[in-house]
Amino acid sequence: MTDMKIVPVILAGGSGTRLWPVSRDSFPKQFQPLVGTLSTYQQTLKRVSEPTLFADPVVVTGDSFRFFTQRQARDVGVNATVVLEPARRDSAAAMAAAAVFVERRAPGSLVLALAADHVILDDDLFHQGIRLGAKAAADGKIVVFGLVPNEPKTSYGYIRPGERIGGEDDLRLVDAFVEKPNLATAVDYVQSGYLWNSGNFLFRSDIMIREFRAFAPDILEAAEASVADAAEDADLGFVRLAPAAFERARKTSIDYAVIEKTRDIAVVYGRFRWSDVGAWDAIWQVTEQDADGNAIHGNGVARGAHNCLIHSDGILTGVIGADDLVVIATADAVLVAPKSHAQDVKGLVDQLKAANVGQVATHRRDYRPWGYVEAIDQGARFAVKRIVVDPEGVLSLQRHHHRSEHWVVVRGTATVTLDGSERILTENESLYLPLGSVHRLANMGRIPLELIEVQTGAYLGEDDVERYDDIYRRT
Numbered sequence: 001m002t003d004m005k006i007v008p009v010i011l012a013g014g015s016g017t018r019l020w021p022v023s024r025d026s027f028p029k030q031f032q033p034l035v036g037t038l039s040t041y042q043q044t045l046k047r048v049s050e051p052t053l054f055a056d057p058v059v060v061t062g063d064s065f066r067f068f069t070q071r072q073a074r075d076v077g078v079n080a081t082v083v084l085e086p087a088r089r090d091s092a093a094a095m096a097a098a099a100v101f102v103e104r105r106a107p108g109s110l111v112l113a114l115a116a117d118h119v120i121l122d123d124d125l126f127h128q129g130i131r132l133g134a135k136a137a138a139d140g141k142i143v144v145f146g147l148v149p150n151e152p153k154t155s156y157g158y159i160r161p162g163e164r165i166g167g168e169d170d171l172r173l174v175d176a177f178v179e180k181p182n183l184a185t186a187v188d189y190v191q192s193g194y195l196w197n198s199g200n201f202l203f204r205s206d207i208m209i210r211e212f213r214a215f216a217p218d219i220l221e222a223a224e225a226s227v228a229d230a231a232e233d234a235d236l237g238f239v240r241l242a243p244a245a246f247e248r249a250r251k252t253s254i255d256y257a258v259i260e261k262t263r264d265i266a267v268v269y270g271r272f273r274w275s276d277v278g279a280w281d282a283i284w285q286v287t288e289q290d291a292d293g294n295a296i297h298g299n300g301v302a303r304g305a306h307n308c309l310i311h312s313d314g315i316l317t318g319v320i321g322a323d324d325l326v327v328i329a330t331a332d333a334v335l336v337a338p339k340s341h342a343q344d345v346k347g348l349v350d351q352l353k354a355a356n357v358g359q360v361a362t363h364r365r366d367y368r369p370w371g372y373v374e375a376i377d378q379g380a381r382f383a384v385k386r387i388v389v390d391p392e393g394v395l396s397l398q399r400h401h402h403r404s405e406h407w408v409v410v411r412g413t414a415t416v417t418l419d420g421s422e423r424i425l426t427e428n429e430s431l432y433l434p435l436g437s438v439h440r441l442a443n444m445g446r447i448p449l450e451l452i453e454v455q456t457g458a459y460l461g462e463d464d465v466e467r468y469d470d471i472y473r474r475t
Helices: 040-047 063-075 090-105 121-137 183-191 205-215 216-230 254-259 282-285 339-355
Strands: 007-011 058-060 081-085 110-115 141-145 158-165 169-178 195-206 231-233 236-240 267-268 295-303 309-321 325-329 334-338 367-368 372-377 384-387 397-399 403-411 414-418 419-424 432-433 439-442 450-455 464-469
Touching: 007 040, 007 090, 040 063, 058 063, 058 090, 063 081, 063 236, 063 367, 081 090, 081 195, 090 110, 090 183, 090 205, 090 216, 090 254, 110 121, 110 205, 121 141, 121 169, 121 267, 141 158, 141 205, 141 254, 141 367, 158 267, 195 205, 195 267, 205 216, 282 309, 282 325, 282 339, 325 339, 334 339, 372 450, 384 439, 403 414, 414 432, 419 432
Parallel strands: 007 058, 007 110, 058 081, 081 236, 141 267, 295 309, 309 325
Antiparallel strands: 110 195, 141 195, 158 169, 158 195, 169 267, 231 236, 325 334, 367 372, 372 384, 384 450, 397 439, 397 464, 403 432, 403 450, 414 419, 414 439
16 A cells, blocks of 8 residues: 555535434534434544544535534644535536545545445444455545445445455446346345445545546546635635626536546445435344334333333433334424435425425524524414523624513633623623613633523524624625
């Protein structure tokens, strides 16, 4: 293997609708602790933090998730460069932009492109596979990672491995990629030694650019222009790809654009346990199970139940006498379905979107750059919310045209600016903010600030805010 450190590129966009109601547009699955205590994004960051093997990662995500990616990386001690896509263009445009971005910083770098929402349970075996694949990648191959199937899955694409490379049994040329098969074909593939396609790649940045130039030059042109004209927010730590250029890229996957067309392709047999956790049945498979096959995450309990997934973010959720169910409870939505219908959740989400149901897109807890706001109760002319501000978090200087607010501090110390004067509020102290007053809330302390906000007025929408100053540069 080359001595060059590998640059991890983590693709952290997407919405994960099949994991509703936990995964929603405003807070998608890659940032959620679906398996274990860390989000899959954080697990991915930690997996590529071995300093002798990896350089600091590059994370590609959308503008809406920029603070999630940054905060969650910081929470696990990882220094990441966050590159922001101005529009969703699927994985081909993201991969092209990442390859160009890395190539401009360090020509010919080895790049490991990983999805932020996958689960890998054996990091040592994963690293072994990376080291093996790096040999072929350094020699100019695009390397994919195939998993030995344990059942005939119809929801995965498959790889037909070919001849060995360098005499290595677990490193092969790729004879063919095949699309998601029907059940009979999947059974044949498993018996014939085909591999699941994990959708993760290892390559040299210049080689990926060359292959884009050969097979998808229009996408490469858009990516190169978007990187060349990118704007860097040095103080906030983001790189913003140029919108006009990036939006010229057509929507397609890296598989269709390049991977299924290139001839310089190899596959590593991944001996690690892997799941793309694309639906709730996949979450059940990779979650620790009790003697009855039940996987319980959070505040759940089972009695006389078998092979169920119980996932509760807070409320106590009991399942009695059921078999093969997924029961998912959040603060404002509950999903109950047979595991065999887990893929149908997307259809339910589409139905709810068509009916303009708010719980499809947003949670009661709405994360902000400085902390979060959680809805508690709401009526015709009032709303009650819990506000938590991180240490050093600062809200924008703002006013509201249709509501007044009352703040009660329940934990920490609040620094409040109200109509030009500043005051300090500590636990059990409160403050009234009249309609139209110019105000700002900040936490200059060392512990999170928590307060209860009571809003009253004719209109209580989140868009009733006029910002005068914002350190996070929101409009």
